[in-house]
Amino acid sequence: xxxxxxxxxxxxxxxxxxxxxxxxxxxxxxxxxxxxxxxxxxxxxxxxxxxxxxxxxxxxxxxxxxxxxxxxxxxxxxxxxxxxxxxxxxxxxxxxxxxxxxxxxxxxxxxxxxxxxxxxxxxxxxxxxxxxxxxxxxxxxxxxxxxxxxxxxxxxxxxxxxxxxxxxxxxxxxxxxxxxxxxxxxxxxxxxxxxxxxxxxxxxxxxxxxxxxxxxxxxxxxxxxxxxxxxxxxxxxxxxxxxxxxxxxxxxxxxxxxxxxxxxxxxxxxxxxxxxxxxxxxxxxxxxxxxxxxxxx
Amino acid sequence: xxxxxxxxxxxxxxxxxxxxxxxxxxxxxxxxxxxxxxxxxxxxxxxxxxxxxxxxxxxxxxxxxxxxxxxxxxxxxxxxxxxxxxxxxxxxxxxxxxxxxxxxxxxxxxxxxxxxxxxxxxxxxxxxxxxxxxxxxxxxxxxxxxxxxxxxxxxxxxxxxxxxxxxxxxxxxxxxxxxxxxxxxxxxxxxxxxxxxxxxxxxxxxxxxxxxxxxxxxxxxxxxxxxxxxxxxxxxxxxxxxxxxxxxxxxxxxxxxxxxxxxxxxxxxxxxxxxxxxxxxxxxxxxxxxxxxxxxxxxxxxxxxxxxxxxxxxxxxxxxxxxxxxxx
Numbered sequence: 145x146x147x148x149x150x151x152x153x154x155x156x157x158x159x160x161x162x163x164x165x166x167x168x169x170x171x172x173x174x175x176x177x178x179x180x181x182x183x184x185x186x187x188x189x190x191x192x193x194x195x196x197x198x199x200x201x202x203x204x205x206x207x208x209x210x211x212x213x214x215x216x217x218x219x220x221x222x223x224x225x226x227x228x229x230x231x232x233x234x235x236x237x238x239x240x241x242x243x244x245x246x247x248x249x250x251x252x253x254x255x256x257x258x259x260x261x262x263x264x265x266x267x268x269x270x271x272x273x274x275x276x277x278x279x280x281x282x283x284x285x286x287x288x289x290x291x292x293x294x295x296x297x298x299x300x301x302x303x304x305x306x307x308x309x310x311x312x313x314x315x316x317x318x319x320x321x322x323x324x325x326x327x328x329x330x331x332x333x334x335x336x337x338x339x340x341x342x343x344x345x346x347x348x349x350x351x352x353x354x355x356x357x358x359x360x361x362x363x364x365x366x367x368x369x370x371x372x373x374x375x376x377x378x379x380x381x382x383x384x385x386x387x388x389x390x391x392x393x394x395x396x397x398x399x400x401x402x403x404x405x406x407x408x409x410x411x412x413x414x415x416x417x418x419x420x421x422x423x424x425x426x427x428x429x430x431x432x433x434x435x436x437x438x439x440x441x
Numbered sequence: 442x443x444x445x446x447x448x449x450x451x452x453x454x455x456x457x458x459x460x461x462x463x464x465x466x467x468x469x470x471x472x473x474x475x476x477x478x479x480x481x482x483x484x485x486x487x488x489x490x491x492x493x494x495x496x497x498x499x500x501x502x503x504x505x506x507x508x509x510x511x512x513x514x515x516x517x518x519x520x521x522x523x524x525x526x527x528x529x530x531x532x533x534x535x536x537x538x539x540x541x542x543x544x545x546x547x548x549x550x551x552x553x554x555x556x557x558x559x560x561x562x563x564x565x566x567x568x569x570x571x572x573x574x575x576x577x578x579x580x581x582x583x584x585x586x587x588x589x590x591x592x593x594x595x596x597x598x599x600x601x602x603x604x605x606x607x608x609x610x611x612x613x614x615x616x617x618x619x620x621x622x623x624x625x626x627x628x629x630x631x632x633x634x635x636x637x638x639x640x641x642x643x644x645x646x647x648x649x650x651x652x653x654x655x656x657x658x659x660x661x662x663x664x665x666x667x668x669x670x671x672x673x674x675x676x677x678x679x680x681x682x683x684x685x686x687x688x689x690x691x692x693x694x695x696x697x698x699x700x701x702x703x704x705x706x707x708x709x710x711x712x713x714x715x716x717x718x719x720x721x722x723x724x725x726x727x728x729x730x731x732x733x734x735x736x737x738x739x740x741x742x743x744x745x746x747x748x749x750x751x752x753x754x755x756x757x758x759x760x761x762x763x764x765x766x767x768x769x
Contacts, residue, residue: 230745234745239555240700245740249737373562412573412580413574415570415574419570425560
């Protein structure tokens with residue numbers, strides 16, 4: 145009985161956290177889909193979002209939910225600058241160059257953040273009450289974060305499918321040359337997609353803070369980069385929607401298997417969960433490289 | 442076998458000789474030179490795979506990590522054999538990294554590009570969390586050897602092992618890796634790898650057994666990595682922690698070195714490793730704490746301005762001149 149209750153509450157928590165993972169990975173998948181660039185510095189942008197939420201809360205007591213639009217605009221600006229300064233010159237460069245360049249950007253942002261904010265762990269807690277539902281105990285702020293991320297994903301979906309610009313981006317994902325022939329200004333789409341991708345990632349950093357009360361640190365991103373890789377591969381690597389659903393599944397999987405692996409004596413369930421996740425990643429890559437949710441190429 | 446095709450070794454050994462001379466002659470320079478040589482050796486080892494095949498192995502540090510564990514296990518469980526346990530450690534490090542490279546090679550080398558890069562990250566992280574998760578080899582507490590080494594080998598020998606002997610071995614590995622590289626470049630394997638790097642499908646159609654050569658380069662590179670991990674980490678630092686030895690940061694350092702110098706060239710990793718090592722060392726002295734803030738923009742600038750790396754750039758400029766005999 146204890147185990148069942150434990151599993152249920154873990155799965156519920158996993159579903160909430162999974163939606164955040166989803167939003168945190170959509171940007172990575174969007175950038176890969178459009179520009180064919182793997183953003184190795186992904187986590188640094190999540191860190192920026194987390195710090196934005198922290199400072200807005202500490203300085204102006206703005207609740208994280210209100211910081212979401214600020215973080216989005218901030219992220220769009222950073223993404224645009226990074227694109228114009230570096231990525232623009234490397235769009236047709238070999239894969240290796242872009243992997244290194246995005247890594248360099250990530251380090252640069254982390255070190256700049258360290259210079260400005262220091263290397264200490266900080267955190268804040270936004271308390272708006274707690275939900276007690278049977279075995280489940282969860283704070284309302286986390287539930288709110290879940291709804292926010294679903295809303296962001298839904299809005300993005302609408303924008304992608306109903307507007308001309310959104311359709312243009314999807315056209316470039318499908319066939320770059322074909323899009324050029326159709327008169328789409330591909331360079332502008334690249335700039336836009338990169339900015340939106342980074343904007344989304346910074347935004348997700350705000351939501352992340354509601355789940356890690358004292359875990360905000362300039363080097364917090366590396367962990368999220370690795371998770372985002374697993375999730376984006378699960379979702380098909382070039383599809384933001386696949387990434388959102390995969391993030392949701394990953395959250396369930398991560399927290400569910402934590403409860404199950406905790407039953408085995410003599411192991412560390414936290415580390416072993418990660419091991420299972422990466423083993424799973426390898427299996428997917430080998431069996432179906434287009435992702436569990438992606439279509440065939 | 443033509444002597445001429447081995448001429449490129451000349452400038453390379455000149456650099457090595459100069460470094461060793463500086464280390465021996467200038468007081469206080471032994472440790473800094475050993476620090477540079479670690480990066481030179483790392484670049485050389487990584488170049489054999491990444492430079493020659495064009496595949497980016499983001500999980501490369503796993504081979505160094507496994508090598509470090511191989512040495513640590515040998516010292517911990519066979520310390521009764523005395524100094525023979527060090528030899529055993531070197532052997533175990535190579536064997537373990539070769540075994541892992543065979544396993545990874547069999548599965549991940551089927552993938553290409555970004556998928557290969559992500560898969561190798563998965564291998565590296567998965568391995569680290571397996572060690573921590575099932576508490577293999579001490580789990581997340583790692584293996585600490587300093588006390589044991591002092592007791593079994595005696596204080597002086599243990600000191601000599603970590604401050605002198607390990608550095609000598611690193612230099613030896615760097616020389617060996619350079620000779621292996623030019624040996625590969627001058628053989629059929631070198632030409633096959635060049636063809637495979639430029640266009641794998643075309644190479645396959647031309648009848649080149651690409652899988653064989655890819656795996657051969659992968660195993661060679663991995664065994665050098667295992668050696669470096671065993672010598673430069675376990676023997677020198679006398680401890681192994683999974684968090685450190687599977688840190689993706691070292692993979693990236695290796696990639697930066699190879700890219701900076703010129704991927705697939707003989708001299709590239711040496712030049713790249715030296716520039717990177719010297720900058721990292723002196724920047725941390727002059728600007729402690731912000732050396733990465735300076736290195737990162739430099740890395741980005743190099744990628745944009747010299748995509749072929751420094752040696753690659755010089756090679757292209759001096760194609761027709763006599764300098765080309767000495768560059769490879």
